[in-house]
Amino acid sequence: MQITFFTFTLYLSLAICLIGLTYRGWTWLKLEVGPPAERFSCGQRAAAAAQGLLRTLLSRRIFAVLKVLVLDVGLQVRILKADLRRWCMHMSIFVGVLLLVLMHALDEPLTQALFPDYASTRNPFMFLRNLGGAMVLAGVGLALYRRVRIRGLRRTTRTGDRLAMGLLALIIFSGFVLEGLQIISAPIFDQMVEDYLGTDDPEDRAALKVYWAQDFGVAFSGLKASADAEVWAQGQDLHEESCAGCHSNPRAAFVSYPLARALQSMAGVLNGMRADVWMWYVHFLACFGGLAVLPFTKFFHLIATPLQLLVGAVENPSPAAGANQQTKRVLGLDACMHCGVCTLHCSVEPVFRIMGNPSILPSEKLASVKTLAAGRLRDPEALAAVAAGSFICTSCYRCTRVCPAGIDLQDLWSASRQSLVARGFTEPHIWVRERTAAEWAAGLIAPQASPFPALKNKPRHVNLVDQTETFSACVQCQTCTNVCPVVAAAGDSARDLDLTPQQIMNLLRLGAHEMAMGARMVWDCVTCYMCQEHCPQGVKVADVMYELRNRACERLPAVKQAVHGTPLCERSSDPGRKEDRS
């Protein structure tokens, strides 16, 4: 019954895993990130990938790939170069899991084939299994510590990350407990004696019990604590004869044995209820669960990330570059293990602290792009938030440089921005040109809802626009306009900028905030501070421009929504500036 259930769940989880893997592989050829112009069919992409693979395997580029395989996949030099502690964390999980999978999970097909005298309770296998488990647990502990202690990481830690750490910890921990329970298990001892001990003599059995109780930690109920040395020696002889071939001293199980000692006091109850059997269920079900969810969780990076690193090792000069580019982007989405390092280095992270839009942070934006590529991001407000976050990125390349998976994040961002633009989401300074300052003002007169709820309750750190003192000194001397390089570059300021800086100051002086917000001068201002440095009256012209832009960013999208009747930034069918406002 046990075996049947075990086999059934094994094959079930294996099947789920395989189906999942196939699905993920298929998405690599199917999904796309980027403008619709770059569309390729599944077949084209498969052919391009195969062609690229062949060309790589049959050329000298294979050495570059091998180098990456050894250095970046095997030794994870990329992480080592960036951060020793992170490397220790990842390496101990990586080596530990590898050891356990190859030597322990695949013991029947693999280890036994290589080592004919393999037994799970023999050294060095027993020791190595403990070592592997200890390494994984230490790694998970380190990961947990990092995610709690580093503020930036704590902020981006999601359920997926907790789930992965939790499942991994459960698998290993249940394994240790299982081994501990098996060490103290008298029923298992009895069963083994039944099967392997050549004699039925009760005295022999008693002697073996004494020896195993003392040296192997088995907890027998009702066994006398003190036994004389002669009986022990008799037990040792029997052990050498029948057991030693498969059993090394359990003290080598340096985690499980102390655990077994700790469980000794409850051994009677545990053995009575066959806790070892229960724990065995917990352990293998956790393992099979991990196997089944592998394609759908963070665990998938075990496959996608090495693949990404290898693919990244090959510059792609082939004519199929376009098709492969698409495939690589989707692979990149899967290769992200959400380690959060990109976000720790993001240049515009401070903007997130003000706006609260997670799509500003690369690690979170990637998740949004993933749902976008999968076609599951349809809510216009969510789309608008992703667009707003995407356009705050300054393309500084830092995320791409630090990504341990070698994902070309910069390419992903530029592609996802283009697909957002194709859906009608553009940057504020572009869509603000769709109407004149006066037209925006008309829409702004009525109070609008802020598209960023997080902003609503934030206190304004700078508030110049609302204070009369900001402008009271302005004498409209035009100095700001006279020194403004944007006015100089604009040609006709009335046509190209709506208003000049000094006209904007005048409007604000008159309290006509709405009139100023949509002025292209505000949006084209390069904040060079020429105006402010030159103002003879000390008016903070550039600071005011910047504040106006921020305020407009909060309010204009709602006006746009009201005007188009479509939510937020959806593109209007009429690109002309003069549109009906019904």
Add this chain to the structure above:
Amino acid sequence: MQAPETTDCELTVIGTGMAGMAAALFAANRGLSTVQVGHSGGILFASGLLDLMGVHPVAAQKVWQDPWAAIDALVRDEPHHPYARIKKEDIRAAFDELLGFLNEAGLGYRRNGERNTQVLTSLGTVKPTYAVPETMWTGAQAFANKIPCLLVDFQGMREYSARQMAAIQKERWPALQTLRVVFPDTENVAEVYTGLMAQALESPATRKKLVERVRPHAQGVEAVGLPAIFGLYRTREILADLTNGIGVPVFEIPTLPVSVPGLRLKETFEFKLPAKGIRALRQQQVLEARPSSQGGFRLGIGDKAIEHYLHTRSIILASGRFLGKGLLAERKRIRETIFDLPVSQPVSRSGWHQKSFLDPRGHAFNRAGLEVDHCFRPLDAGGRPAFPALFAAGSILAHQDWVRMKCGSGVAIATAYAAVRACLEQK
């Protein structure tokens, strides 16, 4: 937040207008360790022309050709005018020192001996002044001799019309011709700005294009007048280039403030004063002032919050009048903004102004300011120096209406000179 740093100095000049800049220059030339505090400054409002003394009495609107004789008459009639406290040779020395500095910095000035010069303004009026920028000198000569001249203006330029100038001067100066051209690269532009045109002329390519547009029309004239846009930094080079290119002498006509000559003065002072050792705390103001226990003053300086503390032995207050925020017109009285010094002013608000805005006598409001002793120390309510080492200079001084008297730069420069000297004598 970082604790504000504290600096020690001998002199703090409060103000960045003509008086503040002149005081800082004179102090630097005399080796005083000096800090200058203030916003970008009223110096931007300067027309470029430096007046000494032009009109007296104001009510009679008598224009003087000899400023020194005008000062004599003024001091006789108005013994409280700041000029009454300065010797004429000191006024001359102050001008010589300041003009020498400007000339060295590339802003040359010319004087008509000891006499005033008549300069045509962008409004078509003529203004008497003492020192004229060399870029405007040819224009002054041309006006004096009424030689045939071409006045040029630009499409899209506001408050500047060659035709208006020629029309107003028609009787006196019939040999004026006018021309409107498009300033290079502003073909489709509705409005052009002097500051931006001046920057464009820093480029030889723009100058060449401008020359090509003006030269064909400069036949038969002996000089060409353009608005004051001959660059901010390479003014001499631009003047020479345009003169060579057009083929006759070229000159600038002062425009309404804020104008390019004002920008030039600002750039020159702001660039050259620190090179002379002035520590300039620009875009900041005095937020707190109190006499310190060791003598002298402790000043809290900053934009919104205090960023520096200054221990200064002495202060020259050149914070200007209302535009410069040295004086503040409250509902009932005029107040001095930093030390709350007594301000000489009419007894009540009803005395501030005449009934008519254009009354030729001017308004009492415009003669309000600080009373000072013989070494320019503001007086307290009892008529004694308010502080032993506080001096005042420039338009904040009472008993002068510099706008109508045409003595603004002169009062600023001369009183700054006197205040710095008094400060030195105390050392």
